Amino acid sequence: MKELPLSYDLRCAREFAMLKARVDHLFVDIDIACPYEVGTVATFHQATFAPLSERAMELFLSAGYRRNGNCLYCMSCSSCSSCIPVRLHSSTFRPNRNQKRTAARNSDVSQEILPLAPDGEELELCDHFLKKRYPGENNSATGYFRDFFLNNIVTSARVQYRIDTRLVGTSIIDIGYNWLNAVYFYFDPEESRRSLGTFNILNLVELCVEWDIEYLYLGYLINEISAMSYKANFRPNYTCVDGIWQSNS
Structure with a gap:
């Protein structure tokens, strides 16, 4: 039986909090011109990783992160919140x-x-x-x-x-x-x-x-x-x- 979305998301959030505490020091903020031209500056909060476990990648996705090559990132723009994970x-x-x-x-x-x-x-x-x-x-x-x-x-x-x-x-x-x-x-x-x-x-x-x-x-x-x-x-x-x-x- 599939896990209910609410309990799934709560469990992922708890596990991700522990994962984030271990890898947070790897992340940096990169400012570039907004690729979607919604704002003037886009801030990518990103880090480069070696191979990840399947569960670790699931936790990042459930926390709203995306993949670009070997980087995982989320948007951290100070004046814009247009990018909504779906x-x-x-x-x-x-x-x-x-x-x-x-x-x-x-x-x-x-x-x-x-x-x-x-x-x-x-x-x-x-x-x-x-x-x-x-x-x-x-x-x-x-x-x-x-x-x-x-x-x-x-x-x-x-x-x-x-x-x-x-x-x-x-x-x-x-x-x-x-x-x-x-x-x-x-x-x-x-x-x-x-x-x-x-x-x-x-x-x-x-x-x-x-x-x-x-x-x-x-x-x-x-x-x-x-x-x-x-x-x-x-x-x-x-x-x-x-x-x-x-x-x-």
Whole structure:
């Protein structure tokens, strides 16, 4: 039987408090220009880690932390609180009518789960996505894989989506015993009408059900950014505010 969310979160919070006391000295605050352009300065509270136990990573995720390469971080911005950690519970999530339509629209999309190792086809798709969605930012697929996706601290994989044999999207995920972390998703911008971002989340929920995983972490919900605010459409969802997970029906 799955643990009730309240008791789960309380237990995680207690364990994380003990873990945090041991590793807090490793963390530093890094100030950069806000990557989401919500504020002027973003403060990343982060530390670099060697391999972590599956439970340790779960505790960091439950405390609202995210992964970037071998770094774990949370936002510690002095004048902004727009980045809100959000997750779904596979046992309670129910797709709405539009999400069901999206799933039907993409019934011809196949998936394959592969090790997190980039190849030419993968890099080409990621580069195409970055150039179309974030022009002028000097991003590259090679840099994203090297600095963001690849890591030595958790078990990660990629979920490829294809139409016939053509690669149209890839989801980068971290996998634990009772959690799945959605790290990043990129797709063919020419297929935007398919709403592949929504389709990807629906598919990850299905994987969680298949693998008997309860908690799907979706990163940050940012209401001011359309590319991040759509996560609120998945309900019920749970958001972490002031360290406490709240249900949103």
